[in-house]
Amino acid sequence: MMWFKGGFWRRKAGQYTIKKGDVLLVLCVTAAALFMFWVIGGQPDGDRVRITADGQTSDYPLGTDRVISLKKGDKVCNSIVIRDGQVCMAAADCPDQICVHHKAIFRNGESIICLPNKVIVEVASSQHKEIDN
């Protein structure tokens, strides 16, 4: 017996066919996500880089080229590079390397996060009021 027959594409009532709730859900989630993207993307370019590691925060201007190496004891665990008005994670010793693969950021509100090493690199604006916690 073909599994399509009893499966997903039949429009009869049952648990496995597409229902009204599914379509509504997909539309709502897409709309909400697009809205959030629009809010974040519409921010102006930032001018400061804030790096939070181990509970300590340090601020650097985005305009000055710089290399910041974060150390855990003797070893460098994260290497952050500010260049050409953008900041990126050049290298890290974490197993998943998501932070290293992240595109360079420059907009206010964007961030690169290294979850295993608990490092956050964020772009801030000296004029913009932050959502603090």
Place this chain on the structure above:
Amino acid sequence: MKTRQITELGMLLALSLVLAYLESLLPVLVAVPGVKIGLANVITMLVLYLRGGKTAFFFMILRVAMAGFLFSGVSGIVYSLAGGVCCVAVMCVTKRFSFFSVAGVSITGALAHNLGQILVAWFVMKNARILYYFPVLAISGMLSGMAIGIAGGLLIGRWKKEFPDKNR
């Protein structure tokens, strides 16, 4: 717990660990932590629809813990646990509404999973910036939830027919 149920759940747990292993082999596609297909959740959906919410809840915890120890890294288990708990809890509720199909339930589960993970990450990092990742996670969670839900729906239908059990 009947012997049949124990055997079935044990087999399904082993199966979900194999799926978790397969998924650990896949490269990370997107530079956002938490974007994944969630293959092992097909089995969680199956357990939910075969044996109910309570069984699925403990099944999820077992799978997350074991898969974490075996494949992804002990430090990541706390995120997956939070996500998994939220996921099954939400799916138990959503399952009761008849206007959601299996795919819809799976989507809400995936979204809850991502929400749980990102809330724990926020708590750990103590920085609200991590929440900005949620739109990406919402889209990827929705898509993977759809895929897993469709696959799960087919599997549930087939399984119920091939292995009928009047104690379900």
